[in-house]
Amino acid sequence: MNWIQILLIGSIVALLFYLMRSRSSAKSRAWVKVGFLLFVIAAIWAILRPEDTTTLARLLGVTRGADLITYVLTIVFIFTTMSTYIRFRDLEVKYARLARAVALQNAQVPADDA
Template identity: 50%
Template sequence: MIGQTLIQLLLLVATAFLVVYFLGNRRKARAKAGVKLGFVVFVIACIWAVLRPDDLTIVANWVGVSRGTDLLLYALVVAFMFTTLSSYVRFREQELRYARLARAIALKNAVKPEDELR
């Protein structure tokens, strides 16, 4: 029971950290480098889990999860949440850029009312 509470706490903290980190440091170059580094670490961990599944079960038991596959599932859920949040923030920023661009083009191409009457 304590082990299960530990993994739940770790997953919740990881999720909260991802949200705070990603929303707070979106424009900084360090954030982009951190995402790339995290992705590389995640890929290496997944390769390791595939090649040595018994090690994953040992790590899972250490953090309070009964099976290594469950631990991998939990990690994938956190990675999916991170990817979803990343896509949402990126698309939101892109929508704002398009809106600003559309406004700038509309203002540049605007015709003065008195020019229309002549």
């Protein structure tokens, strides 16, 4: 194992501990943690055995393992971006409804000065 592999694996493990610790609230979803754990295992496997990613890529019709990883990460990035966009859009709608409800709750009848 060379120094870059040690550095990459150490970074991934540190990220795993940070994300698992910071997302330990009851609101976090178990499938997200399981998915991230599987991602970490796959990343460590790809770092230790890069020739296996090339073998898998060739089985899937891609020339190189690095290209396969790039394609997968592009899909993950697009999914994450769309998911975040949808979540923020839903939050904006909720905030607008909340603001309307508070405005209606605090509304006062105008005084008739005439």
